[in-house]
Amino acid sequence: MAHPTDHTPTRAPAGAGDDVSRRLLDSAAVLSYDPAVEIDWDAPLPPGHYGLNPEWSTLYGTALWAEMTEEQRVTLTRHEVGSIMTTGIWFEMILQQMVLRDQYLKDPAGAEFRFALTEIADECRHSIMFARACEKMGVPRYRPNRLVAHAGRAYKSLARGELAYGGILVAEEVLDVMQRDWMRGENVLDIVRGTSRIHVVEESRHMKFARQEIRERLRGAGALRRRNAAFGIAAGAYVIVTSMVHPSVYRAAGLDVERALAEVRASEHRRAMLRTSSRHLMAFLAENGLLTGAAARIYRRIHML
Template structure:
């Protein structure tokens, strides 16, 4: 929620002194720290960056392509399908890099001047270190595939700049959870895809394992903030998180991926938007997220309407 919001101001005291943080909450952070100490990866050594890329391997499971099941997909050559999926996965990775940079700034601001001896503080910094490695990992993967750096358009980029400057509490962690949850479901499929590039399977495996801790941390932070939240705060935050989700989801696939595959961009965009298969996959990837938001009172009629516009609900 924006720092200028009157509801947010009423909660500043709690936020400054641990936002109602309990021993049970700290236990969650301690367990996450222990997990990070025993199960973390170094992408620079875990992935064979010099291995050649088989010409017939996809960038992601074909079922996750925006055009899968459309008439245009049926008309495409196999080479075009492979090229498209490689550009799509790199577009998603670049969106991940963009949002991970936003996330790091929000987490740093949230932990500013808090007790550095606390498990919450230490795991927050551990998460930031993970995100830095993930961004480098995604950047190297796209470079290896020879795909350009797809970036959000200027309007979205400025919206992201405002979000990272103003979002706090459940709004900040809710935005992070949206990006992590949706990508997690996709990558769990990609890491098992036998016809998917090893470099994508490897980066997906690392990201899934380490992001599972980040998602648990975000859920716990949201639960803490929502314990004594007023109905107005819940409604406002629910709408803000949904708006963030709308921007993230609509920015995942850059229109340039279709041009790179030699397709008519206008037709490809139209068929992707109309694809019932694509809508079903989006609802599948958002199922756990919607259940959590409902549990915490952050799924309102207004926010649900926004999620339905991008087929997350």
């Protein structure tokens, strides 16, 4: 029998979270991709193919879209998807730091720890993949403005537990719905279809992990903690969604930037697409007490609700 002062470490019994992580690790062992070999990076880009399904363009359905030439539409969608990809790289760098910090000093033999590092490895490959796709399309680096960049730096440094994983889930859920359409778009560039397919498959595991982490962290949480988390996640969503498409994409397509932004803000089609991409996310947040009145007001302001 061990002496009462014996400091031999003990391992906590596996719970529901560890069971989920084990299943995700099994999935990762079977369904993971190396973009360096899965994507034909040397294939030429067909001149008439879009960067994303036209319906997902921020200007689709507006008067300005009707006035644009087909070449302008193709150029715009390539720059829009490039902006979304570079925003994705920015947030994946935030995500990796939050996940790595969350796993600091946790049991390395635990399935949660191993899957968290597997997710970080996935995100590294995704960022390189998106960077190569943007280079191939000739899209510049669209960076968030200084205020948003500072907000992201603060979020990654301060967000913990359900707030960190909630921010991760927001970014992944919204992009997932878009990319499921892009990967099936017959008139979408193969390079976008291929990167979307890889991202959708691997991010589905990341979303399951984030949902489970949120449930675990909120088990037994009081109303105040849930309200604070709900507001913080909604604030993060506001920054992410409003930063996805950089205003300079309209200039790249030869458009008047101010007019384009005005038409995007007034576009009911754009609002409907954002609500569609957020439907499952809103249901999950509501189920877990994270869709409070204050949070809902933020989501409605950015048309996610």
